[in-house]
Amino acid sequence: MLVPIHAISTVLGDSKHVTRSYPDGSVDCPYCSNAIHYPAFQCRNPYCDANPQWKPDALREHREKRDADKAQRDYDNESRRQGAEFARACIAEHVAWESAQIDEANRRGACVLCLFQPGWERVRFVVHRAGCPKRRRA
Numbered sequence: 730m731l732v733p734i735h736a737i738s739t740v741l742g743d744s745k746h747v748t749r750s751y752p753d754g755s756v757d758c759p760y761c762s763n764a765i766h767y768p769a770f771q772c773r774n775p776y777c778d779a780n781p782q783w784k785p786d787a788l789r790e791h792r793e794k795r796d797a798d799k800a801q802r803d804y805d806n807e808s809r810r811q812g813a814e815f816a817r818a819c820i821a822e823h824v825a826w827e828s829a830q831i832d833e834a835n836r837r838g839a840c841v842l843c844l845f846q847p848g849w850e851r852v853r854f855v856v857h858r859a860g861c862p863k864r865r866r867a
């Protein structure tokens with residue numbers, strides 16, 4: 730008689746409900762989605778948590794390591810994402826700063842060619858009496 734499998738459990742005692750089963754009694758392992766062919770009722774995927782070959786300690790260790798790896802990966806992704814966001818914010822801020830300086834130079838009648846100075850975000854508002862030397866040289 731065909732006894733459908735409702736759940737697959739691991740050697741540690743936790744189990745998951747089978748979410749996909751087939752008319753012949755086979756199911757997909759809820760842990761790794763490998764097919765478990767009737768009349769087998771245990772997952773034979775050597776990498777699957779539900780493989781009955783696991784020794785409980787080994788499985789526990791395997792899970793801890795996997796969780797730690799995932800936490801590390803999540804952390805790395807998050808820091809990369811924040812780094813990129815920060816860089817974007819910096820660029821946007823700098824562009825806004827530059828256009829504010831140009832507005833200010835125009836307001837003061839200062840030279841835009843002489844406005845930006847070497848170094849980070851340094852400006853000089855120079856009002857030439859007789860034309861800009863930079864413009865003359867160009």
Ligand SMILES: [Zn+2]
Nearest residue numbers: 758761772777
């Ligand atoms: Zn499995």
Ligand SMILES: [Zn+2]
Nearest residue numbers: 840842843861
């Ligand atoms: Zn100038």
